[in-house]
Amino acid sequence: MVAGKFKLQIRMNRVEGKTAIITGGGSGIGGASSELLAAEGANVVVTDIRGEAAQKTCDTIQQRGGSAISMQQDVTNQDRWGEVVSETLSAFGALDVLVNNAGISGASSVPLEETELDAWQGVMSINLDSVFLGCREAIKAMKGSGGSIINVSSVMGMVGGAPAAYNASKGGVRLLTKSIAVYCGTYGYDIRCNSVHPGYIWTPLVRNAIEFVDEIETEDDLMQMLVEKHPIGRLGTPDDIAKGVLFLASDDSAFMTGSELVIDGGYTAI
Numbered sequence: 001m002v003a004g005k006f007k008l009q010i011r012m013n014r015v016e017g018k019t020a021i022i023t024g025g026g027s028g029i030g031g032a033s034s035e036l037l038a039a040e041g042a043n044v045v046v047t048d049i050r051g052e053a054a055q056k057t058c059d060t061i062q063q064r065g066g067s068a069i070s071m072q073q074d075v076t077n078q079d080r081w082g083e084v085v086s087e088t089l090s091a092f093g094a095l096d097v098l099v100n101n102a103g104i105s106g107a108s109s110v111p112l113e114e115t116e117l118d119a120w121q122g123v124m125s126i127n128l129d130s131v132f133l134g135c136r137e138a139i140k141a142m143k144g145s146g147g148s149i150i151n152v153s154s155v156m157g158m159v160g161g162a163p164a165a166y167n168a169s170k171g172g173v174r175l176l177t178k179s180i181a182v183y184c185g186t187y188g189y190d191i192r193c194n195s196v197h198p199g200y201i202w203t204p205l206v207r208n209a210i211e212f213v214d215e216i217e218t219e220d221d222l223m224q225m226l227v228e229k230h231p232i233g234r235l236g237t238p239d240d241i242a243k244g245v246l247f248l249a250s251d252d253s254a255f256m257t258g259s260e261l262v263i264d265g266g267y268t269a270i
């Protein structure tokens with residue numbers, strides 16, 4: 001290499017040979033993360049409560065020559081977690097990366113004062129309990145060999161402004177992540193655990209919230225309202241977040257654990 005000049009390297013192998021489980025991989029951020037990790041050499045296990053959606057992502061990866069299998073999984077079911085990890089170990093021999101991505105918005109037209117406990121607990125179960133279950137199962141599988149756990153939180157895990165249960169669940173994911181990072185370090189497990197905090201990404205989770213936003217009638221109006229909250233002047237794409245997931249999954253982030261990777265177009269800078 002000539003001194004003072006960088007050699008341009010096209011890298012397509014940042015997670016070569018690693019095996020990754022991605023929950024909620026049938027859509028949006030989970031779908032893009034599954035595709036990018038596979039393109040960078042990982043064996044990908046795509047799971048989703050909608051088994052056919054997970055299979056569709058898997059088909060896309062395989063058509064591009066990548067390595068993937070799909071599994072139907074409701075992330076709130078603890079027995080299913082055991083099966084998903086054990087089937088992953090049978091298929092690929094190891095688990096190196098877990099992306100706890102599945103989630104719901106909890107958007108509702110019911111005001112906070114009238115929200116039923118069941119509705120609150122439903123959001124907590126999918127957005128937070130599931131992350132505990134996934135981390136618990138992944139630690140069992142990774143503690144001898146090491147690994148990287150990536151928990152998809154949100155800017156709404158850092159600031160208020162969403163339905164209360166969503167805010168609380170994503171704040172919980174943020175600190176659960178740090179707790180797990182410290183726990184694994186304390187016990188000498190070579191397992192890193194980091195959270196990702198996306199700004200608004202134009203996925204079904206956001207688009208479907210339109211019916212609950214007063215004074216917004218069209219998707220264009222909703223998008224415009226949200227764009228104005230992002231100094232960068234646009235919403236994020238699933239690929240914007242997938243690139244952060246790839247970084248945390250790869251050894252490029254080897255010195256990161258218990259960290260918050262904020263990918264938000266400046267949302268939290270205001």
Ligand SMILES: NC(=O)c1ccc[n+]([C@@H]2O[C@H](COP(=O)([O-])OP(=O)(O)OC[C@H]3O[C@@H](n4cnc5c(N)ncnc54)[C@H](O)[C@@H]3O)[C@@H](O)[C@H]2O)c1
Pocket residue numbers: 023024025026027028029030047048049050053073074075076101102103104105126152153154155197198199200201202203204205206
């Ligand atoms: N879209 C955004 O603006 C945004 C911003 C910040 C954080 N996030 C977070 O990113 C993650 C992915 O969101 P997205 O925007 O890609 O949404 P999405 O709706 O496009 O995808 C979510 C996927 O999760 C699956 N899912 C839902 N409940 C499940 C369950 N119980 N078990 C298994 N799978 C289940 C759905 O079937 C769907 O395929 C979520 O955790 C979300 O909170 C999204």
